[in-house]
Amino acid sequence: MVARAFTVAFEGVEARMVEVQCATSPGLPSFSIVGLPDKAVSEARDRVRAALGALSIALPSKKITVNLSPADLPKEGSHFDLPIAMALLAALDVIPHDKAAETVALGELSLDGTLVPVLGALPAAMAAASHDKALVCPAPCGPEAAWVGSAAVYAPATLAETLRHFTGQSPLPVAEAGEVTQAHGTRDFADVKGQEKAKRALEIAATGRHHALMVGTPGSGKSMLAARLPSILPPLTPAEALETSMIHSLAGLLSDGGINRARPFREPHHTASMAAIVGGGRGAKPGEVSLAHNGVLFMDEFPEYPRTVLETLRQPIESGEVVVARANAHVRYPCRFMLVAAANPCKCGYLSDPNRACAKVPLCGEDYMQRISGPLMDRFDLRIEVPPVALQDLDLPQSGDTSAMIATRVAAGRAVQSARFAGTDMRVNADLEGAALEEVATPDTDGKDLLLKVADRFGLSARGYHRVLRVARTIADLDGSVAVRKPHVAEAVGYRLALSNEV
Numbered sequence: 001m002v003a004r005a006f007t008v009a010f011e012g013v014e015a016r017m018v019e020v021q022c023a024t025s026p027g028l029p030s031f032s033i034v035g036l037p038d039k040a041v042s043e044a045r046d047r048v049r050a051a052l053g054a055l056s057i058a059l060p061s062k063k064i065t066v067n068l069s070p071a072d073l074p075k076e077g078s079h080f081d082l083p084i085a086m087a088l089l090a091a092l093d094v095i096p097h098d099k100a101a102e103t104v105a106l107g108e109l110s111l112d113g114t115l116v117p118v119l120g121a122l123p124a125a126m127a128a129a130s131h132d133k134a135l136v137c138p139a140p141c142g143p144e145a146a147w148v149g150s151a152a153v154y155a156p157a158t159l160a161e162t163l164r165h166f167t168g169q170s171p172l173p174v175a176e177a178g179e180v181t182q183a184h185g186t187r188d189f190a191d192v193k194g195q196e197k198a199k200r201a202l203e204i205a206a207t208g209r210h211h212a213l214m215v216g217t218p219g220s221g222k223s224m225l226a227a228r229l230p231s232i233l234p235p236l237t238p239a240e241a242l243e244t245s246m247i248h249s250l251a252g253l254l255s256d257g258g259i260n261r262a263r264p265f266r267e268p269h270h271t272a273s274m275a276a277i278v279g280g281g282r283g284a285k286p287g288e289v290s291l292a293h294n295g296v297l298f299m300d301e302f303p304e305y306p307r308t309v310l311e312t313l314r315q316p317i318e319s320g321e322v323v324v325a326r327a328n329a330h331v332r333y334p335c336r337f338m339l340v341a342a343a344n345p346c347k348c349g350y351l352s353d354p355n356r357a358c359a360k361v362p363l364c365g366e367d368y369m370q371r372i373s374g375p376l377m378d379r380f381d382l383r384i385e386v387p388p389v390a391l392q393d394l395d396l397p398q399s400g401d402t403s404a405m406i407a408t409r410v411a412a413g414r415a416v417q418s419a420r421f422a423g424t425d426m427r428v429n430a431d432l433e434g435a436a437l438e439e440v441a442t443p444d445t446d447g448k449d450l451l452l453k454v455a456d457r458f459g460l461s462a463r464g465y466h467r468v469l470r471v472a473r474t475i476a477d478l479d480g481s482v483a484v485r486k487p488h489v490a491e492a493v494g495y496r497l498a499l500s501n502e503v
Helices: 044-054 078-091 097-101 121-130 139-148 159-166 196-208 222-227 238-250 274-278 307-311 314-319 363-369 391-395 403-420 434-441 445-458 462-478 486-496
Strands: 003-011 014-025 030-034 063-069 103-105 134-136 212-215 296-299 321-326 329-334 338-343 382-385
Touching (some): 003 121, 014 078, 014 121, 044 078, 078 159, 121 134, 121 139, 196 212, 196 382, 196 462, 222 296, 238 329, 314 321, 382 486, 434 462, 445 462, 462 486
Parallel strands (some): 003 103, 030 063, 212 338, 296 338
Antiparallel strands (some): 003 014, 014 063, 321 329
């Protein structure tokens, strides 16, 4: 008789159900695992044998075959240890067959039978809930998996506890969800002296999730401004928190089973590889664009990134998802992020300062900014010039709105958008397109005349035209206006053309 247990194999954030079949038959004693296992899965037989030996359970002198079905799906990772052990115990009639078959399990076994935490407990719990099964996972993974709520989660610390649970000797309690954590940063926009136009632009970007590019001399405050973006972003909604946490679970970024309601803020170094940014490597893991899902991806020294890395951003920016294609994997990850980039105006950084600029001015500025291709530049809704702050102004007291004040306005703008897009796939103004864009973002007569004149004078692309409309809609939301009027269009156009002399 074949005993069965269940586990999952990960394809991006999707956890595909895998049936673990175990059969014992007469023949030379052996223990084989089939079904396209990788090295870590193949080595499970030795870990399972040692863990069962620690429980004084000897394997029979028979041929033991474990099949991972579907057999054509690649199986990767050490989390197959526990389901293989459960299927084997059921085949040996140590635990009931029906209880093993009603459970999705994942966990790595140490040689003494202790369960080692693994990645992906949250998406595994989602898969278990969709198939009306319970989930068994290592104790450290229990609080994370319990966030799903619709699946019973049991979190034993050892294989012995798992065995006693299934035999009814000592049933395990249902795991409780971890703590909701909210990051409390001390960085405040009021700390930034001057740069009121840049602050305003970032407020608009945060409200509508618009992509922004800041250009300014070294030390003008670009990184300082970007580092304060998390302080004005609204917390993740429960649905967004679950989406983001599923990606972070696969990347091993969840700590103590808690889910963070703060929006992600990722800032990779400009030497990062393509796989690090868009995803890939062994197992096609999520990259920075996916880890920043529902949050901010800040890329400092933007022109210094390899050209191939920058060009791979174009499709994720438009579609909100990235496809990692490999010979043995074709994986999709969501990546609706807000891209905030920062750059110096030229290689030396002092293009606008005649006392410090290099001898190659102005050609050095043109060459440097041309590292950003036209199609990629066209995707930035807001282009912000960040001039240097006078030294005497640095001694002035804090001025301008605090992060709390800006965050209140951003939250109000997001609330307007949530009501507008209720019942649709769109969430913020940056998602507007097609008929929906025309319906809610078409400006009044004066505003439309202005936009048409600008589009004709500066040769705006169709994408640029629509992005100006989206930004104008966000500015109108911040202004509390139902209609998009000429002043809103004028401000949006100003951000679109801010760096036209430099690019």
